[in-house]
Amino acid sequence: MPLDEKDMLDLLTGRTPFFSLPQPLYNDQALYELDLDLLFGRRWILAGFECQIKEPGQFFVVDIGRNSIIVVRDEAGGVRGFFNTCRHRGSRICDAESGKAKRLVCPYHQWSYKLDGTLAKAPNMHEGFTGEGLDLRPAHVQTIGGTIWLCLAKQPPDFTTHADAVGQFLAPHRLADAKVAYTTKAYVNANWKVVDENSRECYHCPTGHPELLRTFKNDFNRAAPADNPAIAALWRKCEAAGIAAGLVDGKDFRISRIPFAEGIQSTTLEGKPAVARPLADLPFPDIGQLRWHHFPSMFGHVYNDYAMFYRMLPAGQERTLVTATWLVAADAVEGIDYDLRTLTEVWDLTNEQDAVLSERNQRGINTDGYVPGPYNKVQERDVIKFVDWYCETMKDLLTAGIRELA
Ligand code: FES
Ligand SMILES: [Fe+2]
Structure with a gap:
């Protein structure tokens, strides 16, 4: 018998906190349809x-x-x-x-x-x-x-908390005036939640992403980044120049500005800028990196010279369309101001590596050997945040839906 709303509610209520989800939430067709209707049909x-x-x-x-x-x-x-x-x-x-x-x-x-x-x-x-x-x-x-x-909802959920916070951070980068330098589209054979979970942790980075790790360091306390002197210094410098900095940690999003490691200026293999023209004229170029995620569809990174956005959309219960988009200054000319390979290679490789990791994860989940396992409470804290958000949101929507039907 196909699973229904009641089964999903039972699975969400009965799950073990801080553990990965019960198998049907990653591979059942009927539950996937509920994700589509209730989440992708109603969220921003x-x-x-x-x-x-x-x-x-x-x-x-x-x-x-x-x-x-x-x-x-x-x-x-x-x-x-x-x-x-x-x-x-x-x-x-x-x-x-x-x-x-x-x-x-x-x-x-x-x-x-x-x-x-x-x-x-x-x-x-x-x-x-x-x-x-x-x-x-x-x-x-x-x-x-x-x-x-x-x-797509008749009555969209509140978006102002997210839009207000993110709008301030993005304003100085002038992305509306940028241009798309490159886009990749890939169908990943994994449930969208497997892809989302993978995108929210760097526990796998040391072995999974050697290229990304050359510039991407997470060696600070996420709960209190201002304790890190380099982060605190960047935030002070930004605030003095009227540029939004700091960290806003919302229920379904987070945005923060953090510096690159010493000597690094952008996410490229050599750590040097990929684009000679900056995205926008900022008072200083060492603006660090803006890291932003919003559940369930995206994360993005904005640097002084380019931005990369990663979007996840469900395309089947074990199929997710991942679109990556690179933005550069509108007047930057390929071959003169930037070399496409230098611009894209780190994130392109990273995204390909992540596709392999997610597909392999899904294959393991689909076997009789799968039982939910414990998340790393430090290195996978954002996965926990995502899964908690998913479960609570779906429970609320299902409860409301079941009440509507009753
Ligand atoms: S003109 Fe669109 S369906 Fe006939
Ligand atoms: Fe990854």
């Missing part, structure tokens, strides 16, 4: 970047579970999100992943929509047809410091 998800759609009519498409959303720059310069589903008989409208259009035209019977989603034309419909109430169905959209977020 990183869609992309404002610099992907600088001009009116530029759009990109993002698929979240079974839903597909067109994110488009409208005539007035705003960012809009619409279900990629025609209001005539429901055809998918945009096949292209991105593009530019004056109107969004359904390829089936050529109904066309303005960039604000209103139905512009429904060719040769019967007399008396008005098209009223047949605009594209909108999704909630919010931008933070050049990043674009979507929420």
Whole structure:
């Protein structure tokens, strides 16, 4: 018998705290569908970047579970999100992943929509047809410091705590004015939670990521980073220059600014900047690294010379689409101001290594030998944070849902 909401609630309630999750939460189809409906269908998800759609009519498409959303720059310069589903008989409208259009035209019977989603034309419909109430169905959209977020819920959950905190940190980096230098897309054969968990710890870094470890050090107390003199000094320097620093640890996100180790300026193999032109003109270039994560869809790192964002979207109960995006200054020229390989090799390798680790993790979880095991309370504290957040959020949503049904 397929598992249902009640089974999921029992698994979430009965799990052992500080241990990995019961097997069905990583590989059961019905429980995966509940993740899609309750979490990815209702939480705020990183869609992309404002610099992907600088001009009116530029759009990109993002698929979240079974839903597909067109994110488009409208005539007035705003960012809009619409279900990629025609209001005539429901055809998918945009096949292209991105593009530019004056109107969004359904390829089936050529109904066309303005960039604000209103139905512009429904060719040769019967007399008396008005098209009223047949605009594209909108999704909630919010931008933070050049990043674009979507929420498919009727009533989106509060986003202001996250948006306010992150907005301040991102503001000086001017990501809305940047450009995408490189993108990778990879389907990882693992449940999205396996991929998320892997992204939240560096316990595996010493053996898993030799290249990343050349510049990526976690040798400070996460609970009290200001105890570290180098971190405290950077925060003081930033504050004096009016640049947001410090650490904000939210329930479903964290953002912090920390310095690189001595002699390191960026996340590259040699530790030198990859891009000659900085993302933004800051009062000093040794701004360190902005580290940011938000559950369930992303983490990002912003440096003086580039930013790398890692987005995880479910594409099946054991399949996750990982998209990595590198942003650089809009006027930086490839081959002159930066070399693409130098820019991307550390995170590209790291992301490939993580895919292997997650897939191997999933294969082990799927066997009869799997029982939940203990997280490292120091080195996997962010995995614990993620899993606790997941379990509590799902329990709340399921309880509310079950009450609604009762
Ligand atoms: S389904 Fe889109 S025009 Fe017919
Ligand atoms: Fe990793």
